[in-house]
Amino acid sequence: MNYLLRNGRVVDPAQGIDQMGDLRIRNGRIAEIAPTLTPEAGERVVDCTDCWIAPGLVDLHVHLRDLRQSYKETLQTGGAAAVAGGFTSICCMPNTDPPLDSPLLVRELIARATRESPCKVYVVAALTQGMRGEQLCDYAALKQVGAVGCSDDAFPVQSAEVLRRAMLGCAAYGLPVITHCEDKTLSEGASMHAGAISAQLGLRGAPSSAETVHIARNALLAHETGCHLHIQHLSTAFGVALVRFFKTQGVRITAEVTPHHLLLTEHACASFNTNAKMNPPLRSEADQHALTEGILDGTIDCIVTDHAPHAPFEKAQPLALAPFGLVGLETALGAVLLWNDQLPQPLSPIQIVNLLSTAPARLLNLPAGTLAIGVPADVVVIDPTARWQVNPAMLHSKSKNTPFAGMELMGKARYTFVNGELRFEAG
Numbered sequence: 001m002n003y004l005l006r007n008g009r010v011v012d013p014a015q016g017i018d019q020m021g022d023l024r025i026r027n028g029r030i031a032e033i034a035p036t037l038t039p040e041a042g043e044r045v046v047d048c049t050d051c052w053i054a055p056g057l058v059d060l061h062v063h064l065r066d067l068r069q070s071y072k073e074t075l076q077t078g079g080a081a082a083v084a085g086g087f088t089s090i091c092c093m094p095n096t097d098p099p100l101d102s103p104l105l106v107r108e109l110i111a112r113a114t115r116e117s118p119c120k121v122y123v124v125a126a127l128t129q130g131m132r133g134e135q136l137c138d139y140a141a142l143k144q145v146g147a148v149g150c151s152d153d154a155f156p157v158q159s160a161e162v163l164r165r166a167m168l169g170c171a172a173y174g175l176p177v178i179t180h181c182e183d184k185t186l187s188e189g190a191s192m193h194a195g196a197i198s199a200q201l202g203l204r205g206a207p208s209s210a211e212t213v214h215i216a217r218n219a220l221l222a223h224e225t226g227c228h229l230h231i232q233h234l235s236t237a238f239g240v241a242l243v244r245f246f247k248t249q250g251v252r253i254t255a256e257v258t259p260h261h262l263l264l265t266e267h268a269c270a271s272f273n274t275n276a277k278m279n280p281p282l283r284s285e286a287d288q289h290a291l292t293e294g295i296l297d298g299t300i301d302c303i304v305t306d307h308a309p310h311a312p313f314e315k316a317q318p319l320a321l322a323p324f325g326l327v328g329l330e331t332a333l334g335a336v337l338l339w340n341d342q343l344p345q346p347l348s349p350i351q352i353v354n355l356l357s358t359a360p361a362r363l364l365n366l367p368a369g370t371l372a373i374g375v376p377a378d379v380v381v382i383d384p385t386a387r388w389q390v391n392p393a394m395l396h397s398k399s400k401n402t403p404f405a406g407m408e409l410m411g412k413a414r415y416t417f418v419n420g421e422l423r424f425e426a427g
């Protein structure tokens, strides 16, 4: 089926396009963009009045669970959540069970995702074997089967010496080293941010230094080894300041932030809400403001979800025992556009689409994030002002653990195309 997307605001940061117009999808590819296009025979016309026509969103940080954790999420349900949120390309983190630390497992996951997932799936492979922070993986082989980066995410390498060797190895094969920055000796047993609320609740908290100590360490090692270091889910004010500093020093460092760290603070945990328990934790208002500043001045490169599904029985435990994480694919766009709407000077559509699509695609060199003529048509039609209330039961994800339940968000994906096929249409 061919499509004519009509009368929208065509937004493509990659080409610097922000204009009213039409976009034609023919034979799975972007065929034409013009102020007015005439419908052709057999083409479905999609009315995009008051909507943005943008390159499909790209999420560099998704936990797809799958395999032995299929009760939380599968490649199919995770992909369905992605396209419902406007995402056409996502990166699968390696902490599946078993973890993605061998070429065989990476190749297998890519092959299955191609068959089972409604969106495109790329793999971030493990940085160390079993994500145990001891033995390095075979980076040459991982790169060869298509890994786009390496990370131990929630099991960050604690030994600086091991990380240094891993960086040298990854740099040799052009693989970015993607790190969740957490010194486990500082965050041991923590359920939330160490601050006023954790003191009130009598819960152990993780201090900001658990993150910043590792950011500084990792950036210094990246400087020595020359690897591309990508900092995951930045959450602290000093973390933003450190990334800013190391960028001025010429270190190859990039950083991401999540919609929940932009929109929520530690106060979300005050009612012992386990869906507000994540790692890194929601922090103070000062941290939240610093993250916004980090986006505005370009210190932070992109927005990711850190989509982390957990079953209801797991999140039903007391706060101290419940697992970390939230589902984020279907609320990201609404949360980001709401956050943007609250800024004194909101970002332009081109800046928003850049943070959610073009910039992350470039960061990991993914073939996405553009509406260039001739490329596979990964396209999202966004209604940027739609107000909608988050109802967990309506999520496509197998898990429903969202701290945004009941909240009114702003902005929604209306249509999502992957390779020119309509994979999601809002009801």
Ligand SMILES: [Zn+2]
Pocket: 153, 154, 180, 232, 233, 279, 280
């Ligand atoms: Zn993490």
Ligand SMILES: [Zn+2]
Pocket: 061, 063, 093, 153, 154, 306, 308
């Ligand atoms: Zn993660």
